[in-house]
Amino acid sequence: MAATEMTTSGELVENAAGRLVPARINERESVPYCGVGAHLPRGNKVGPPIRRASDYPASGDKRVGSLREALERCGLRDGMTIGTHHHFRNGDLVANAVFEQAAALGCEDLRWFPSASFPCHEPQIAHLESGVIHHIEGSMNGPLGDYCSRGKMRGMGVLRSHGGRWQAIGDGEVHVDVAVIAAPAADCFGNATGDRGPSACGLLGFALADSLYADHVIVVTDHLVPFPCLPWQIQGNNVDFVVEVEKVGEPDKIVSGTTRVTSSPDRLLIAEHCASFVRDTGILREGFSFQAGAGGTALAFGIFLKEMMKEAGVTAGFVRGGSNEYLVSMLEEGLTPVILDGQTFDLEGVRSMRENPGHQNTSPFTSYNFHGKGNFASMVDVVILGATEVDVDFNANVVTHTDGRLLHGIGGWQNCLFAGCTILAVPSFRNRIPVVLDEVTTLCGPGELIDVIATERGLCINPLRTDLVEAARGSSVPILDIRELKREIDGLCGGAPDRARTAERVVAAIQWVDGTTIDCVRAVGE
């Protein structure tokens, strides 16, 4: 009999990972995590309502005068769900504008369903306070995560991976009433692209699901082009209204803190360890593939790997982006024929997507969605990701800090764990806080999917991966036992850290890639 607990957040039930998770999330029943690949939903996906072309202008001109008018004509009302997207990362201007207009229209209790939020979205806190927004379902970075962590949000936050967001929409777990898509270029019919225009940001893959499944779709652009907008990443046939505004986003802010190469000697050492490991274990071979996420260490990994590929005379079969100038240089120097890009991390990525035929834009559907007929993530030979914490069983946390505060989103992190070899590149401690623990504060990724923990002190290989343990024999990289590493770090830091004291209240649920609940985050005190 699994354990349960009654709290102010309702009943909590124990899931297959031994974590207590809410049985209901925002009035909706939730399935507790049952193990990797163990949840087997049946039935059909959902679909958008039937529309008639006769209800739309035969001229194809769907422009309306303002964002407010578009929202009004979508029938925006209390309790609805609005989807927005983070192609501009910390330079997004549209999400804030949408909720300003929603507030002006007197709407309340809205659910904001962003593909991710950033520090630039701090103004949304005012709408959470005033009641315009009821709660956020989406990765919360920085100030919004902090707000949620303190238990100030009325509803429960729900964090999903990029693939999990598609899955939740497709499976009908989240119904998007109105999707607002910030488009760097669009025509009056609603065809839109992200790779050109004065605010070019690359691709619009995160908005694709919303464009297919939402009741209403608004395209907001600052660069209206004559019909047809080519190429089109979003099809106008899915779009209700087109709104022209002065500016949709600030592309120079796409490069936020997590997309710069590290200058820290320790982190460079971690990146180098990872690259050497990939080389020494033979993962680096003709036609191999890799993905390195955002984050300075992962970017540095790419730079080291590129040198090793040149030394070994090896070219990749494909690489997965987040694209950046380093991946683009690999493409343009012939070290890979293709970048399968999910997100552009800098303006070189944007340029390359526009100019290089081998720079292919993708979406969470092709790359990450778990409830599809396969996805690209599992086809990647090796992926380098970060984490806030890992534990001696290789479980990992990517959303909360050891003090219990929710400060990061999941991104594509969970989806990428299905790669052939998953390496988490982490410092062994940060400002006295050990990163290797007995048990992670919040479980985001199960240890059975995590193959290597790479630190500046050396690498720990998951004993389940006997093949990797074998392949790493004779490697120049120090290979450590994870429990011994933990002992060393605890010694340095003055003992194992105390566990953060948290309140009873559940402030956010963490969903696994299949829509089940793998863990939850409790409120922290002031």
Added chain:
Amino acid sequence: MSDTATTETGERRAAEAGPRGERVRSDCWIGLTPELSGGVVLEVSSTVESTYGRSIRALCEQGARALGIEHARIRVEDGGALPFVLMARLEAAARRALGGLEARWLPECAQACREPARRERRRRSRLYLPGDQPKYMTNAGLHVPDAVILDLEDSVPPGAKDTARILVRNALRQVDFRGAERTVRINPGSLGLTDIDELADENVHLILIPKVESAEEVRAVDARLRERTESAVYLMPIIESSRGVMCASEIAAACERVVAVTIGLEDYTADVGVPRTEEGRESLWARSMIVNAARAAGVQAIDSVFSDVADTVGLRRSVLEAKALGFEGAGCIHPRQVRVVHEAFDPTPEEVLRARQIVCAFREASEHGLAVVSLGSKMIDPPVVERALKTVAQAVESGLLAADWEESGD
């Protein structure tokens, strides 16, 4: 820990130690106000309150007892300082607050810190670590420099000399530098002798003496070391002036403890009154002088630092030039310079191959009882054999050659 403080004679005043502010990481600020009654009142704010708040309070209470402080207000503003750092900051604040305090609060000396000094060792790289900035110390050994230098001189502002000295002492007792030679650059003159009083017996392997202009200065350090420790502690004088260069021979031969001599080119070029250039023509004579003086005294000649961290190509060029002049090592101001320096000082594959051939020829000649070694049509002189043996030993130490290369026939 016993209560050994004698503060009755000293002056009491409010004092502080460590950096302060919201941006401080891996370090802490401690303010200490001696009181006449009321016990020890502790006030702690920390970025790691939820995980180590308890531990910080317990450590501070232990420190107050160890330092014999009965009544004081102690305020800690912590940004994630490791215990050896917190201990150093508290002791420094206490010593500033209680003039004449004799008690010390020594962290346990870790096993990894007990490796004795060795005269003969490679000194290709020495990585400078600012003595008052703990965050660079903890992981310095991971970058595998031949030596780490805990610097008390130029990287420490005058007002922090005492706190840095205590921090460096604690680092010498606690930080695992992973086999790197454990060295300290002391201050010049009498302040340097005070540095030695605190550190001589803390398992420091080598002391760098800055701005040396005479053998006398080296002998003064030697004498002080003899008073303070029975352990082997070696010396590396740094010559940084025209006067020092003129006395290089006497400095290199000043005493038995000297194992290497190095040159500080920033100060030297300033003294001569010329800008320091990348090609270094202005210091060629001085550097050659150092090499010659060192070799004459039978010690190592070590080059200055290369200050553009981003320019690895320039660094490599500079090190290859230093090697060609006869230097055996150089300073590093960033961990990423270490590998470049090692690779440049290591023998090249061609040098290793040639050395192996000579060593093999030498072995063969010895086996056959021949006094003359020859390789092909060339006769090999004994000094060339000596150098070849050294090159082969270096190659083995750097992993460029298997230790059993002669047996394996590889």
